[in-house]
Amino acid sequence: MSRMLSVLALVLSLAVPALAENVASPIPIGFAVAQTTNVALFGQEQVNGAKIAEEYLNSLGGVNGTPIRMVYQDTGGDEAGAVNAFQNLITQGKVVGIIGPTLSQQAFAANPIADRAKVPVVGPSNTAKGIPQIGEYVGRISAPMTVVAPNSLKKALALNPKIKNVAVLFAQNDAFSASETGIFQEAIKGLGLNIVTIQRFQTTDTDFTTQVTAVLGENVDLVVISGLAADSGNLVKQLRQLGYTGIIVGGNGLNSPNMFPVCGALCQDILVAQAYSPEAAAEVNRVFVEKFTAAYKKGPAQFSAQAFAAVQVIVEALKKVEATAKKKITAMELTEVRTALNKALRTGSYVTPLGEISMNAEGEVEQKDFYVSQIKMDADGKSGKFTLLPR
């Protein structure tokens, strides 16, 4: 009997704290992006943006006086890495929510795990169709390409009204690229242009001779690329080296300055639609640009601003959770905070470096302002910038 009791006591002692566990102080927020592999070309910028947010928001008092702590977890570039990172953050990190992963391809694998565990996910850069529909606990602050991508095509036509024949190229092994090319193709037809060739590649490809030869074989005056940074950068480089002189529109995968060293001087003039402008008027953007530039000696681009916005949105939603519960987050149970945070995220709007955004009931971001930029490379052929085109 006493043996049974002690077993029972042991079971209780293990089970009870796990059930009634409160949120730690500082409040842990998961940040799971690619810090290694080629996908780190994006992930590095995301970590840079999150670090600025963490420091700045804590300097303002965090969540009503309780600081936050970002728990960084490398996902690598694939699905397995993202799944692993999410599991670690949920069970060991005991985070209130997760920002990540970098790619939509990874989100389709990892987000269902957070959703089942009832841990809110805020996608900082997932732009494929179908992300918020993964589950009740999945949202994003990265505007989907359905609303962003077509802007760059219109700008291409404004620069060259004679455009007729379009070549479309995409990475067929990546969910975002496949989604984005579908959106581009629909928009191209909607503008009355002809798609004269559709070329497929892999995100791991480095030699694009076959695809470039196909493009040069047609009378193409616009090339539209949906891929990630390293593959797209090399594709642009080879298109130019082999003689393509028309306009190139790049999708969201070409939205990183880390892609500049890949195509070098040949990145010049690529058109890329953006969900962020460093020049946007919000005061929080001015502060963000100033702090980012001081820390990294370069201005922020879209992925950094989106990462900052994701952290900011979670911090503001946590304040709403405290206001509703009339309790400190750290006086609440972790499971309770996760559920309340998910709901609060979808309430009201947030003035971020991306402008005013909100998340609808489904977790989809609603954003007002989009931009198109053109890459302008410096004389060294390695650095450059996204120069905003007049709207």
Ligand code: 1QQ
């Ligand atoms: C996605 C993307 C990538 C280009 C983000 C880095 O938009 O995977 O959805």
